[in-house]
Amino acid sequence: MDAECLIIGAGVFGLSIARALKTTGRDVAIVDAAGAGAGASATPLGVLAPHAPDRWNEKKQSQFEALTSLSELVQDLEGETGIDVGYRRCGRLIPLTRDTHLPLWRGRAQDAESNWRGVAGMSIISPDPNWLSPKAAPFGAVNCGLSARIDARNYCRALEASVGNVEVGYRLSHLENSTAIFEDGKRLRAKWIFLATGADAFRLLPDVEEDVPAGRGEKGQAAILRAGPDSGIDELPIIYRDRLYIVPRGEDLVAVGATSERDYSDAETTDTQLDSLIERAREICPAIANAEVIEKWARLRPRAANKRLLVEQHPSLEGVIVATGGFKTGLAMAHIAAKQAIAKIEN
Ligand SMILES: Cc1cc2nc3c(=O)[nH]c(=O)nc-3n(C[C@H](O)[C@H](O)[C@H](O)COP(=O)(O)OP(=O)(O)OC[C@H]3O[C@@H](n4cnc5c(N)ncnc54)[C@H](O)[C@@H]3O)c2cc1C
Structure with missing residues (x-):
């Protein structure tokens, strides 16, 4: 199965690289230990x-561009594969718990007008009390209109459908120059290997500084709840409070x-x-x-030491x-x- 480009890891990163490479006409193989979206x-x-x-800056600008370009990409992907990836620009409610916070958010709403260039706005609203309890939002809530949701599992399915077969059962042990060695001893060679x-x-990365790893895994737990039938919550905004997300998923389902x-x-x-998170969610969201x-x-979650994307030529492996x-x-x-990964092999 040796290919010009071998992608190891079929999460959203590896699958996105595979799709982007295929549009450039390259020969691509993608393997994963457990399967796409595992x-x-x-x-x-x-x-x-x-x-x-x-306080607009370069980082915020590039994230804004990422969010707006994703909506276009999703349309193309859905058209190509016929898979609904559940993308909705549904907004996000941030409860206001103190009146002293109002001036800050009013200022941000003004900044949204210029920095979000009319794509979406930010406003202060009185939310549906069955969705966000008035006790949890005594001064209303900010609605961030640029926030959106996506069904991550369907996104992976659609990307997989677009890129073709993902070969399963390839658990990477280590890498050598242009060669991947898997735990069962299989070896795959490629001109370019994408470690995703x-x-x-x-x-498989050296420390960024002495004793400072390039990054680490940070565990996250989440749940899916089913509200009653015809709950009417499917198109409501995401709620975000103190690191707790409550996200409608469609079909009366909510993620917490x-x-x-x-x-x-x-x-x-x-x-x-x-x-405990589920209990907190139930307290502020009567509908669940x-x-x-x-x-x-x-x-x-893959967390790089500087919390940024880590897209680089491996420092020691060709x-x-x-x-x-x-x-x-x-x-x-x-x-x-x-895009950044592919630019590395084009330069
Ligand atoms: C609880 C939780 C909630 C999150 N919520 C959000 C959110 O709301 N919005 C958001 O944008 N992001 C969210 N994230 C983060 C997001 O999921 C990740 O940033 C993103 O999925 C990372 O994609 P990836 O392809 O790099 O990694 P993964 O999706 O982890 O993919 C890695 C792939 O590599 C495979 N693999 C691993 N080791 C090997 C090996 N040795 N050999 C071969 N294959 C291997 C795995 O099977 C997997 O398929 C959340 C993460 C968690 C944990």
């Missing part, structure tokens, strides 16, 4: 949220999450930290007070491009990481 990219949340629109194994990729854990014993099991929990889920570091915004940034 890692963090299957997050139930799928939040696509911008930075605050004040999410949090696992950091294991996520924890952020540096220390963990098992990356893929859930515990009482998730139960009695909703049934239908899935609990946990994985590792022909190896590393693409990871999506951390909490990987769904919005994967297509940008793909």
